[in-house]
Amino acid sequence: MSPLLDVSGLTKRYGGVTANADIVFDVNEGEIVGIIGPNGAGKSTLFDLITGFQQPDGGRVLLDGHDITGLRPDRISRLGVARTFQKLKPFIDLTVTENVIVGALAHTSDMKTARDRALESLAFVDLLEKRNNFARELSTGQRKRLELARALAMSPRLILMDEVTGGVDQRSIVGLIALVLELKQRGVTVVMIEHNMQVIMRLADRILALHAGRPIAFGAPEQVRSEPAVVDAYLGTVTDAA
Amino acid sequence: MSGSRTDMLKTARAEPLWPRPPLWVSALGAAALALLIAYPFIFTTSFSQHLMILILLYALMAQSWNVVAGLSGQISLGQAIFFGIGAYSSTVLFAKYGVTPWVGLMVGMLLSALAAVAIGVPTLRLRGHYFAIATLLIGSGVQIVFQRWDWVGAASGLYVPIERASPWFYLQFHTSKVPYYYLALGAVAIGYLVVWKLRRSRLGFRLQALRDEPDAAASLGIAIARHKVLAFMISAAMMSVAGTFYAQYVLVLDPERLFSAEISIIVLLMTVLGGSGTLWGPALGAAILVPLSEYSRIWFGGTGRTIDLILYGILILLVCMWRTSGILSLLEERIRRRAEMP
Structure with missing residues (x-):
């Protein structure tokens, strides 16, 4: 192989x-x-x-x-292939859920499907509580998890x-x-x-x-x-x- | 996954996809809509109707700038190009070939979108301020071309031929401004509906993503250059619609005015003042700045021609001091955050 x-x-x-x-x-x-x-x-x-x-x-x-x-x-x-950045790059004018939706939209154009996929991804990194906050309001640790959730939402190999x-x-x-x-x-x-x-x-x-x-x-x-x-x-x- | 996390996921999934605005915002919106529909019957003077037609056209123009700059983050200083294309397409087709301005409207949108591709493809792949500089310079270049182009009347421009029959076919209403008012209102309604839908679509989210962090957007599979050009095309087509209606309203084409950098800059000022990147910010900016400009012209006459620009400057300064994203962003943020919701 x-x-x-x-x-x-x-x-x-x-x-x-x-x-x-x-x-x-x-x-x-x-x-x-x-x-x-x-x-x-x-x-x-x-x-x-x-x-x-x-x-x-x-x-x-x-x-x-x-x-x-x-x-x-x-x-x-x-x-x-997904990646995260050492210098974090959250979409600061979007909410946490919206950030992850952008990742989920890689495979669907249906917003409801993308939103639900995003929520699953947020649950996976344990950031659901912050879902309706703006990305700019997150701490560094939370931003790292956000970036991970965003990358994972596109279901990478x-x-x-x-x-x-x-x-x-x-x-x-x-x-x-x-x-x-x-x-x-x-x-x-x-x-x-x-x-x-x-x-x-x-x-x-x-x-x-x-x-x-x-x-x-x-x-x-x-x-x-x-x-x-x-x-x-x-x-x-x-x-x-x- | 722990039990509480599963519960929270369930709760989150049950939330509406788009946050509902608070009741007072919906009520305010309904009242504003009713007022807009009834406006020409409440305010019957020619001046008050003219003022509102201008506000509506500028609201559409500012929204067009908002699509390329507010949503996709590309500062265009050449929106007047598409305003002029919309005005010229409809008028030239009508004056020279007798084609209805409705067809001219479509042709203008198409030509503007093509022009946006021609300008955007080489310039939008550059980062930084190149796009702003390029659009500003191309804008003045286009103006010079139209000022020398004899076939379209060169510097003296063109007049729209007067046509008294079939007003809705020729878009000419010589006895009343009311039809112009509703045409402008309709154009704004459609334009804002399109942007409202756009902001909730995959394309809209991708544009906002690449505006905030192009590298992160690319890492999520977004083709940056192609999406920027797409936003510029939509913006150009919208601007062209305003140009067509404006030309058919004032019945004269003046390249000096239509292609002026002043138009490109005023739509920027309106949007930044009202709230760049928000849906209603451009309309709010137009509703503040158009009356300011018209009334300052009345009060100060010809000598006060630049007074409105001084006032614009002061307003923008205030916006920058209080909050960089404009008046409306404060409100929109509160709705989107849903902080107050149970």
Whole structure:
């Protein structure tokens, strides 16, 4: 069986800076793949390249065996790829329900159907209580869940989550972990950028570690954690230890 | 899913799809509608009827700007282009070929929508202020073309030939302003109904989404450029309708006035004042600014030609100081939030 997402040789340069260099990884259907790396490692750039928000300078992205490299973001989305943004982007002049309706409208033009689908999605992320509030009135944690609900309302096969636990209190993190696991149970494939090592070690089936735009490890969580290159990237190389 | 969450989902599903406005808003709306229908019989002077016809036409024009700018977030400074196209299409077809202005109305809408595609396709894919700048410049370019185009009367324009038979066919009523009034009211009613439906449709939601966050909208499968062009086309067709009725009402085409940047800017001012992005904001803005302009002209005469613009400026300043989204957004937000509902 070919992987759902197959990335090979993906490269992005900004002038002299290489944001992504020759990135190779794959994601199987139903799997949770984590992406880790220090700030500036190129994690969000990788998401932008996969979802069409930026054009790669080289490499290929295959979705279910079809080449989607460089397609427009909305076309990639319509192929069943959803994403959230690290810098949250709620539709601030719409209510919470209306925000999610926009996602649900990907598959229907009937407003009642879309609304009910949106409400289910909001129930899933436990944000129903806020349904009639304006998106701008939500806290950061609530906005993250809103963005997730919006993406899930379009019933994606694959969802790319950019730091869903960042800036969220400890209690909500527990809820978010349960949420991701439930998604997996429902057969949604997940790729998630995550800073919280505890979270990612628990959730991910496989982890891709990036450093300075390059892949330094890809495999099972324990294996990646004990990889010397990963330890170096996180702790710094101890060369002049006395 | 826990039991309480299932209950809440049930409650939420049972809520009406669209929040019902409070009783006092419905009552106010019904009263306003009754007043609008009875208006020409209550206010029988030619001036008061003329004033209301202008308010209605501007309400339609401001709504057209509201569709492209309020809903899809693209600041057009070239709405006069479509106003002029609507005026010229109907008048040229009538004056040169004897075609009824009703056909001219349709032709104008079609040509305006095509012009919106021609202008929008290259400019709307750019982010930032390029669209505003491009529409402003194309607008003055179009004006110059019409001022030099001999076939349509160049700078002196065209007169609509006087036709006394079949007034409803030729859209000319020489004894009364009342038919013009109801034509304008009908056009506004249809225009506002279309926008009301649009705002509750998939297209309307997608436009609002891409206005707030284009990247998030694209990530949800919305083709940004195509949707912006679509909004611009609808806006252009609406503006064209106002142009047709205006020309058949004043019976003269003056490219200096029809294609003026002043028209493009006034529809913006009205909408921003009344409430950009709301349904009734453009009408409210027109109802405030048109009388202001007409009365200042009466009080100050020819010397006071720009007094109304000074007053506009002050009003806009006040809107910006109090609230950036216009007078009506306050009300609409309260209804939509349903905070007061049990």
